[in-house]
Amino acid sequence: MANTIEYKGYIGSIEYSSQDKCFFGKLEMIDDLVTFEAINANELEDNFHIAVNEYLQTCKELNREPQKVYKGIFNIRIDPELHKKIHKKALEVGLSLNSFVQQTLANRVLIK
Numbered sequence: 001m002a003n004t005i006e007y008k009g010y011i012g013s014i015e016y017s018s019q020d021k022c023f024f025g026k027l028e029m030i031d032d033l034v035t036f037e038a039i040n041a042n043e044l045e046d047n048f049h050i051a052v053n054e055y056l057q058t059c060k061e062l063n064r065e066p067q068k069v070y071k072g073i074f075n076i077r078i079d080p081e082l083h084k085k086i087h088k089k090a091l092e093v094g095l096s097l098n099s100f101v102q103q104t105l106a107n108r109v110l111i112k
Contacts (some may be wrong), residue, residue: 004028005048008056009068012036012048027055030067 003014005025013025023044024037036051038044059066078086090100 005045007049007052010052010055012051014044027051032067 005012005014010030011028013028014023015025016023022037022039023041024035025044025048026036027034032055034051034055036044036047038047056066086100087097090097093100095103
């Protein structure tokens with residue numbers, strides 16, 4: 001995810017629709033569908049917080065546990081030259097650095 005926002009451990013994606021002139025997103029890494037939208041950054045953050053709070057309240061009212069998210073973010077330190085080479089390769093294959101590293105790690109983990 002290129003643009004995200006976080007609140008109470010939940011991560012929301014952020015996208016922009018030039019056609020509708022609005023920002024929109026959804027809670028990521030859970031199976032339930034929870035969306036939010038806004039016309040500016042302040043409203044987006046407020047509406048994201050409202051969406052999370054309403055999701056938690058709805059789960060409480062339904063007497064069910066809200067789904068938990070795994071943050072999915074970790075920092076590593078690598079040689080700057082390797083960083084440059086990885087980023088260059090990602091650009092060559094048309095991926096963001098994050099997507100390239102994710103795919104590379106996933107391919108490595110799936111190898112038995």
